[in-house]
Amino acid sequence: MDELQFTEKAKQMVADYSNKKNKGRTKPLEVYVVWLCKTLQNNKALLSTDEPDGRYYEVTYNGDKQEFYFDAYIKEHNQLIK
Secondary structure, three states: OOHHHHHHHHHHHHHHHHHHHHOOOOOHHHOEEEEEEEEOOEEEEEEEOOOOOOEEEEEEEEOOOOEEEEEEEEOOOOOOOO
């Protein structure tokens, strides 16, 4: 799976999940990629939306097994330490 195919699939997965959780109308074009990496046949991306739910998402593609792994996170804590 090339990088463009993976990115489109990951954005669709995030939009579907966000719409289910928030009862919203997030479109894949409204999902943005924060970080993306392709190593050999594997892909990983961190994604987010503009929804005010505080969630961010991790989508991983295992090219050996042709499997996707989808994780959703909510920021629990943010602290400045000097």
